[in-house]
Amino acid sequence: MSDIEFKEALVLVVEDYQDAREMYAAYLQFSGYRVAEATNGVEAIEKTLELLPDIILMDLALPKMDGWEATKRLKSDDRTKHIPIVALTGHALAGHAEGARQAGCDSFVTKPCLPDALVAEIRRMLAARDLPPDTDAATRPPNPAGRRC
Numbered sequence: 001m002s003d004i005e006f007k008e009a010l011v012l013v014v015e016d017y018q019d020a021r022e023m024y025a026a027y028l029q030f031s032g033y034r035v036a037e038a039t040n041g042v043e044a045i046e047k048t049l050e051l052l053p054d055i056i057l058m059d060l061a062l063p064k065m066d067g068w069e070a071t072k073r074l075k076s077d078d079r080t081k082h083i084p085i086v087a088l089t090g091h092a093l094a095g096h097a098e099g100a101r102q103a104g105c106d107s108f109v110t111k112p113c114l115p116d117a118l119v120a121e122i123r124r125m126l127a128a129r130d131l132p133p134d135t136d137a138a139t140r141p142p143n144p145a146g147r148r149c
Helices: 003-008 018-030 041-051 067-075 094-103 115-129
Strands: 010-014 034-038 055-059 085-089 107-110
Touching (some): 018 034, 018 115, 034 041, 041 055, 041 067, 055 115, 067 094
Parallel strands (some): 010 055, 055 085
16 A cells, blocks of 8 residues: 555544544544544444444444444454454553454554554554455564554
8 A cells, every 4th residue: 555545544533532532533634544533332333334444443441332342343244344443542451452352453552642653553554454364474564462652
């Protein structure tokens, strides 16, 4: 995927805290991404099915349906299981990273997260998504157990 294609990617930001959601959305737009927003897990599923974003930033602590459940449902649906999901959470405990992976998250980022680091993680995930499944592990972008931005 070229730089132009990265910047045209649609990012769904799922975050119930309005200030954080707006800050992530504004920075991503400033970085050239298209952005959609959702405030809870139910809305995340609805918007994902409607828009088919290129990547999802999923807060795990959400009202109505938490990010854990929304991720499980999206990853079990053939229409959406290919979409990378980056878990965004304020909980840095090791068990949360493993739980996020078991729910289906492809990456784990601890908040607060510097916007540049978040953009770097989005680029990494989009690059990994576009590699053929049989790509040698040595040539894949690193997949850390969890990042603190």
